[in-house]
Amino acid sequence: MESMIMSVEDIGWENYLADRTRGMSSSIIRELLKLTQKPDIISFAGGLPAPEFFPIREFDEACHYILTQHGEVALQYSPTEGFTPLIEYLAETMSKYGIWVELTNILPVSGSQQGLDLIGKIFLNPGTKIITGRPTYLGALQAWTAYQAQFLTVPLDEDGMMVDELPSILDANPDARLLYVLTNFHNPAGTTLPYERRLELAKIARHYDLVLIEDDPYGELRYEGEYITPLFCLAPERTIYLSTFSKTLTPGIRLAWVTAPKPVISRLIQAKQGADLHTGTFVQMITHDICRRGLLRQHVKNLRKAYRKRMYTMLDALAEHMPEGVTWTHPKGGLFLWATVPDAIDTAELLETAAERNVAYVPGFAFYPEGEGGQHSMRLNFSNADEEHIVEGIYRLGTVLKETLRG
């Protein structure tokens, strides 16, 4: 068969590509996921939920029920607006967290990444200025680089985005239009924005006419402290709120949702029609069936317990095995913590040595707009490996760091 495969010359594709492709590059996280798929590696690099907790039996039951009872609907095309019973469930669930919206304020999407892409599609001209934390979620950088956004960044401290720094940035950039923030258990930093900062951010957004994009994939995975009112409730007229089933249920179904003022939702629907017609009917219906039966709530309780234990295991292991000069955040939830190493070490360079020792992380630079920082930081995921592997992995990482520091 190989010999019959057409050999094809390159017609000079680079000459045909749109300008926006110049900024596109392959996701470092995804390339890393491939590199670190060595059999014995302990990877803290991915953002993967623990597959051993996936509610597989519940999925099997839901698939069987939906196919036998509603198969002709579940496998057919459906409206871009999404599956109404699922939207009703989302509206009701969010109302328990203080987010009171109508059904037409919610749009199911094919993962939060699609939400970010569609937001880019409707809001970003080449050069549109968008403010993000420094560091920030790299999927957002990827999505909006494709629309040639210009990123302005605000530093983070242990409480997340330093909103006090915003006015001077905004005074210098009065044409900045959007601000992107991960309010709970920040990816990659592990920080949570306190209520006072959320209030201040809402106030600043009103003063400077900003649109706020609140990304909240991990909000339900809180292991410490009290629930904090979402930014959406504090500035509902200008906030686009994203959440997902990827971290609470499973990511392989690609199902998330956007909550926003109606003029935004109707534009997102138009953009989504052109992008993929609609999110899969089948996955919307099976997810709704699992939710309807109350299985998700119990599942999330179990996840919280398991991930909390893994987080503390990692925090304890870091305290035991890290050399002096290494610091890390103490998250109150989510999947990640953020470690900072002495200036002598470049975490991107260190990764090769770490991978040789069968331990992996994501170097910090991946979470910054190009060249802006992160050379001495790394993101560590604590949800995917079990306790034993977390301890062993952190021990290996500590050893690599100690040896490198000794030079």
Place this chain on the structure above:
Amino acid sequence: MESMIMSVEDIGWENYLADRTRGMSSSIIRELLKLTQKPDIISFAGGLPAPEFFPIREFDEACHYILTQHGEVALQYSPTEGFTPLIEYLAETMSKYGIWVELTNILPVSGSQQGLDLIGKIFLNPGTKIITGRPTYLGALQAWTAYQAQFLTVPLDEDGMMVDELPSILDANPDARLLYVLTNFHNPAGTTLPYERRLELAKIARHYDLVLIEDDPYGELRYEGEYITPLFCLAPERTIYLSTFSKTLTPGIRLAWVTAPKPVISRLIQAKQGADLHTGTFVQMITHDICRRGLLRQHVKNLRKAYRKRMYTMLDALAEHMPEGVTWTHPKGGLFLWATVPDAIDTAELLETAAERNVAYVPGFAFYPEGEGGQHSMRLNFSNADEEHIVEGIYRLGTVLKETLRG
């Protein structure tokens, strides 16, 4: 609950929107699908496969097998590149049709609409000239309008795109870069491009350095005549070939694939990473399982038989019930035919009367770049309604037309 829903002022969202949103409008097809969801309507408007033929039991078995045997993989994140066994199946299947490619020439996507969107993302700057038939698939117009493409159009005759007209268009527009063509059972026109025209088109594309986008969602649904070599085989160095499971298996899973030269696939992967990370692992795996067991091939045979019968029923009913001056195409496969009515009738205006009489179609203008034509044409779908309803629906449509012509 209503009373507690936040009432939110409009912050003037129009002022925040990207330039590209000006061209975006809601899909007429999808709005129609909503309008025509009256209980008693006979709708020839959608492009829906017949749900009574969906292989529901086979899906149920595949879901159960995949979840019990590979649940932890099926529900987890997976590479943007797609599920390798599915890609292997696609490569093998396409080779039977003369399309010999390697695995890295294929990218699974979330429906062909996503393929069109990603092609737009990597190739279209604002103003990039792309040639399409007149009429053409409206989803392509939608996808590329969002990238501010400029459409140049070539008329169709009963054999599809009139490729002889291309040189004069290309001489007048030497900066035209891409050409989009539905080679088999055209949506909406129902035409099939003969081999000689495909050869000529490949030759023209080489001469004028065009990239060809060959959209082939219905290729397997042939009811008459012989298989014709795809354009992809005639110009593999410059053709991007799209096909889908939506019409052969089911559309509600949103699964299609793009076949193209490797430099294109690698750019599409980058664009897809930013757009939705990856197509659902679960739907890729259950689809592969159904294919692996040979169920798709048998299913497509059954579909061909059923749809062929429906097509002939519609052709016979048209001959019986249409007033003089109405003409229509005779497709050799697919889901659609294209009817042209006397100049006295505007099909967009007529739709309201038709819907009152409980019959629906898509007015022709929807398939033309804005204002370019189609006022006296309509697309009729013959796959979704059964024979009895086809006859009754065409009778109703004939009656409405006769009454309107009598004025």
